[in-house]
Amino acid sequence: MPLTSPRRRGFALGALACVLLPRAAQALDAGRAPVQRSSAALMGTQVDIVAVHADATLRAQALDAAWAEMLRLSEMMSRYRSASQVNLLANAAGGAPLPVAPELMAVLQQAQGVSRRSGGRFDATVGAYADWHFEPGLPARVPDAAALARQHALVDAHGLQLDPSRGTARLARPGMRLDLGGIAKLPILQAGLRTLATHGVTDALINGGGDVLCSGTLQGRPWRIGLRDPRAPQQLLGVLALRGGVVAASGDYERGFDYAGRRYHHILDPRNGQPSQGLRGLALVAADVEAVNGWGAAMMVAGLTQSQRWLREQLPGVEGMLAEPGRVWLSTGLQGRLLPA
Structure with missing residues (x-):
């Protein structure tokens, strides 16, 4: 097991x-x-x-x-696993599309759908706000406003580009990251x-x-x-x-x-x-x-x-x-x- x-x-x-x-x-x-x-x-x-x-x-x-x-x-879907498909997409952001597993593709398609229907209140690309840490045992720290403003430019649901027919996904710009915590569990x-x-x-x-x-x-x-x-x-x-x-x-x-x-x-x-x-x-x-x-x-x-x-x-x-x-x-x-x- x-x-x-x-x-x-x-x-x-x-x-x-x-x-x-x-x-x-x-x-x-x-x-x-x-x-x-x-x-x-x-x-x-x-x-x-x-x-x-x-x-x-x-x-x-x-x-x-x-x-x-x-x-x-x-x-496969964790942003805390360096070899996860989610992190591979982040590492390749701005480059060529990568193949993703059908299970991840289904979650990413759901993420796009909820983002569209909610008017952007949900957005899987919030992973770009990388300075927040809420894990137990880590010191409390609030990111400064300037850092959040820079990262905000990388939060864009349209930058998550999917091709279900080919089974590939891509993040459009370097620095973009996914956080599937609100939709993968x-x-x-x-x-x-x-x-x-x-x-x-x-x-x-x-x-x-x-x-x-x-x-x-x-x-x-x-x-x-x-x-x-x-x-x-x-x-x-x-x-x-x-x-x-x-x-x-x-x-x-x-x-x-x-x-x-x-x-x-x-x-x-x-x-x-x-x-x-x-x-x-x-x-x-x-x-x-x-x-x-x-x-x-x-x-x-x-x-x-x-x-x-x-x-x-x-x-x-x-x-x-x-x-x-x-x-x-x-x-x-x-x-x-x-x-x-």
Whole structure:
């Protein structure tokens, strides 16, 4: 198995969504398929898998395959891996197009689509704002305005040039870089869930830092996903019962630092290189990843009013929770589905 000993432990609370397992599922319910939990660090966060299947050997093989597939894709799309395809594109920026894997091409096409539909509130080329560091253990530092202004000239969604027929991609100008943090994680988690199903485990859930994907049920019961209150992250707004689907969460407190009385976090506004100030956090609920992928970052930048408009006009079938410092707004459909915490 490519990952060394995934840690098997309880769930960490993710960004704005968490998985709630009833006590009956912590042990084995009599007459029901066993529940196995597996955890590992991946994509800069903790990823947890819950797999339900009666055959222990098949279940273990499915978990190994899912971890291997998610690791393969995360290393392909990470800007922190020097040999990743994302970094190869950055190193070749301004030069000839490079071949990219079909999985990366699909993510880049999604990025272009969300950038266009959001009016640039999402832009995968924000990787050019390279002086920000939000990783744990690094000293807090705010880039100076002059550096951000220089880097802003390299943030341009039109500079990401794709040729799907040839399977190639190109960044138009030297210095351009990609940051797929707002759009690659959900497809990677989806690939893990799909791999589990391919190996026969169709009742499963994956929680990646608060982004939750699930299929089937938990021993015949719906999966229970708690939505955290972005204004008070240790409290829940309520619980969703799902028999398949995705809860995609974004927030300003999971990766960041406080400096001189202000909160700085990892979701950057492409227009100025500063951390977004539109929303404190959000959660989007849909039947499939494609419906919501990339929109969390766009909404964090755009703010409440524009995000409400997108949910009404551009994102059919998507329900949302949007939080400002002073209030939380729930779409009508989500109000009807959210159970007491």
